[in-house]
Amino acid sequence: MRKRIASAALALFLLPAAATRAAALDCADAKTPLDRALCADPSAKAADAAMTKAYEVLSARLKDSAKDQLLQSQRTWLKSRTYLCPDRGKELATCLVTINFQRQRFLEGLPETGPGSGGALKPIFIEAAGRKGYYAIDVTAFKYAPPTSAGEKFFNAEVDKLLKQVPSRKNDDASRWGMTYSFILHMEMAYASPKLISAHIFSYQFAGGAHGNSGKSNINIDAAKGKLLTFADVFADGAKPKIDAECLQQILKAKAERSIDEKIAGEKLTQLKTAIDEGLSKLDSWSFSTSGATVDYDPYALGAYVEGFYSCKFTPAFLRPLVKAGFVVP
Numbered sequence: 001m002r003k004r005i006a007s008a009a010l011a012l013f014l015l016p017a018a019a020t021r022a023a024a025l026d027c028a029d030a031k032t033p034l035d036r037a038l039c040a041d042p043s044a045k046a047a048d049a050a051m052t053k054a055y056e057v058l059s060a061r062l063k064d065s066a067k068d069q070l071l072q073s074q075r076t077w078l079k080s081r082t083y084l085c086p087d088r089g090k091e092l093a094t095c096l097v098t099i100n101f102q103r104q105r106f107l108e109g110l111p112e113t114g115p116g117s118g119g120a121l122k123p124i125f126i127e128a129a130g131r132k133g134y135y136a137i138d139v140t141a142f143k144y145a146p147p148t149s150a151g152e153k154f155f156n157a158e159v160d161k162l163l164k165q166v167p168s169r170k171n172d173d174a175s176r177w178g179m180t181y182s183f184i185l186h187m188e189m190a191y192a193s194p195k196l197i198s199a200h201i202f203s204y205q206f207a208g209g210a211h212g213n214s215g216k217s218n219i220n221i222d223a224a225k226g227k228l229l230t231f232a233d234v235f236a237d238g239a240k241p242k243i244d245a246e247c248l249q250q251i252l253k254a255k256a257e258r259s260i261d262e263k264i265a266g267e268k269l270t271q272l273k274t275a276i277d278e279g280l281s282k283l284d285s286w287s288f289s290t291s292g293a294t295v296d297y298d299p300y301a302l303g304a305y306v307e308g309f310y311s312c313k314f315t316p317a318f319l320r321p322l323v324k325a326g327f328v329v330p
Contacts, residue, residue: 025052033092034081041093047100054107058123072127076138077103102188106140111192113290114330117223118194119148124159126166130180134169141187142199150226155197158219158228159187162201171207182206190218190289191330196229197221198288198330216296216309218287231283239322240280247276247295247312251302254310275302280312290330292316 025048027039038044055074059067085095105112109121122145130136143159144152162185171181184204191198199219206212220229235243251272252264264272279285279297287294297310319329 037092044093044096047097051100051104054104058107069125069127073125111189114191114193117192117197119144119152135167135181135183137183139185142189151197151221151223154226155221190287195223197223200287215298217284220283229283231281234327235322236324243280244277250312251310288330
């Protein structure tokens with residue numbers, strides 16, 4: 001799902017700025033495969049209705065400027081569903097249930113999984129249309145309003161650091177003013193509880209050149225102590241080799257499935273193992289949820305740019321024997 005989210009976000013800036021609905025779906029006027037799938041599947045239609053209701057409730061309590069930012073964000077997100085979900089029978093409806101639920105939770109200020117850490121999350125939207133010499137900006141994030149614990153205060157400070165990366169509208173390099181630039185930052189609250197806050201961030205920036213740069217990162221906070229967690233905080237001694245071995249097998253399988261014409265052996269295998277180990281050692285590569293944990297590798301980290309993102313996924317059953325007693329696997 002996250003690989004599709006990244007691809008969809010990049011594709012959005014190739015679309016014309018045509019008006020896109022942000023209100024309830026009219027099944028009598030359903031023309032696209034996506035809209036027809038929503039109308040044909042009761043679960044997908046219910047998820048779409050719940051997401052739309054969350055949008056309407058949030059919009060009703062916002063003032064004019066914030067309401068406009070929300071509207072722009074919603075239109076951008078609705079466009080992205082075309083890329084997020086493949087048009088393949090029941091798979092389309094199943095995907096639509098998932099992403100509509102995720103958007104609903106975001107609009108409601110709720111984590112995707114977990115009971116919540118105690119405080120209320122406020123969605124943040126920073127949106128701007130692109131034009132020559134200026135950035136198209138699409139930012140969605142969270143902050144606790146107000147924070148109710150040391151962990152929530154720490155989380156807000158980390159989000160403030162992220163939002164400082166948002167560029168001003170105009171690209172200051174006058175030599176590049178003939179182009180339209182892009183900046184995307186999307187945050188998901190993957191899990192939140194009184195013990196753990198785990199937020200996932202996708203970012204992309206095009207400021208000229210052959211292509212833009214995209215990346216994934218995470219904020220994992222000890223919610224009780226109000227500090228960033230490290231690998232040593234989470235995992236027991238001796239856990240790393242087992243995690244390395246599992247991730248290596250997943251990456252080798254993914255490379256084979258992508259038909260990478262490359263024999264990975266000898267020095268190349270050693271280099272791949274080293275790069276995998278470096279990613280696993282940094283907890284900002286890890287995202288936690290009730291379905292387990294995911295470790296993401298950005299383009300270039302494990303191969304050529306065209307290979308895109310790689311990821312390793314670990315189930316709760318795999319993780320539980322490897323974590324320290326004080327860390328509760330979601």
